[in-house]
Amino acid sequence: MLTDWNKIDKFAKEWLQEARSKIIASFESTLTITTKSDANDLVTNMDEEIENFFVTNIRNQFPSHEILGEESIGHEIEQLDGVVWIIDPIDGTMNFVHQKRNFFISIGIYEDGVGQLGYLYDVVHNELYYGKKGEGVHCNEVKIPPIKDVPIHEAIVGISATWLIENKDTNKGEALIELVKDVRGTRSYGSAALEFSYVATGRLDAYISMRLAPWDFAGGKIIIEELGGIVTDLDGKALNLLEKSPVLVTSSGLHEQIFKSYIKK
Ligand code: 2AM
Ligand code: CA
Ligand code: CA
Ligand code: CA
Numbered sequence: 001m002l003t004d005w006n007k008i009d010k011f012a013k014e015w016l017q018e019a020r021s022k023i024i025a026s027f028e029s030t031l032t033i034t035t036k037s038d039a040n041d042l043v044t045n046m047d048e049e050i051e052n053f054f055v056t057n058i059r060n061q062f063p064s065h066e067i068l069g070e071e072s073i074g075h076e077i078e079q080l081d082g083v084v085w086i087i088d089p090i091d092g093t094m095n096f097v098h099q100k101r102n103f104f105i106s107i108g109i110y111e112d113g114v115g116q117l118g119y120l121y122d123v124v125h126n127e128l129y130y131g132k133k134g135e136g137v138h139c140n141e142v143k144i145p146p147i148k149d150v151p152i153h154e155a156i157v158g159i160s161a162t163w164l165i166e167n168k169d170t171n172k173g174e175a176l177i178e179l180v181k182d183v184r185g186t187r188s189y190g191s192a193a194l195e196f197s198y199v200a201t202g203r204l205d206a207y208i209s210m211r212l213a214p215w216d217f218a219g220g221k222i223i224i225e226e227l228g229g230i231v232t233d234l235d236g237k238a239l240n241l242l243e244k245s246p247v248l249v250t251s252s253g254l255h256e257q258i259f260k261s262y263i264k265k
Helices: 007-025 045-061 095-099 162-168 174-184 192-201 212-225 252-261
Strands: 033-037 042-044 064-070 083-091 104-111 114-120 127-132 136-139 156-159 185-187 207-213 230-231 245-250
Touching: 007 045, 007 083, 007 104, 007 127, 042 045, 042 095, 045 064, 045 083, 064 212, 083 095, 083 192, 083 212, 104 192, 104 212, 114 192, 114 212, 114 252, 127 174, 127 192, 127 212, 136 212, 156 162, 156 174, 156 192, 162 174, 162 207, 185 230, 192 207, 192 212, 192 245, 212 230, 230 252, 245 252
Parallel strands: 064 083, 156 185, 156 207
Antiparallel strands: 033 042, 083 104, 104 114, 114 127, 127 136, 207 245, 230 245
């Protein structure tokens, strides 16, 4: 049977709005905050509640679909056959806890490994970026133009100072420091989904992260690629949607410049 993407899109958008209402309502109550891999890796009751909300709805409406979610589900999945929802219920939990802004809901929906629907939801601004394979990207009702190229010296790059200093997971540290010296400016927002949406809209020209999980990049990758941009690891290779990876998000021209002049493949 052919997958009804319009139906999936309609439900996804409905659930995103409902999830937003729950998150906004939670601002009035006290959060339960715990830590995961280390003292700065936070998770709250709302991360779990929002993920569970999507899981329950998807299970009811689309029982054949698989789900991979940051907090609790699908971490054992080894292949991407069929329809798979990859969900980050709150991307930027530290911002959610400390700032009550600069966090997103991020969802990518894949079929047999091919990205079909991507959602990056700026909950506080009520701005939903959504991309549908072959049909472009919108922010709410407004269509977003393709990503423009800029020269390196005019580029604003999203990159975390902490990652750049630690340089734990990559041998690309020196190259990235040279790049940072040459670009117009750097920014760090603490939410991968926000930074993907900023590259999509030209607020950033590139985003670099040393280690993201599939739920951090699944939605953004669909949106960026639909706008003609490129999402790879720091060797220029395609991302594996079931593995953690360094990530580079750029226009196609900037991707070429970065590999030609900075990172040697
Ligand atoms: P999260 O808020 O959903 O955990 C900046 O921290 C960005 O990196 C966020 O998008 C965050 O997603 C993601 N990230 C990935 N792994 C992380 C980790 N171990 N600790 C904190 N943030 C992580
Ligand atoms: Ca997390
Ligand atoms: Ca995340
Ligand atoms: Ca998260």
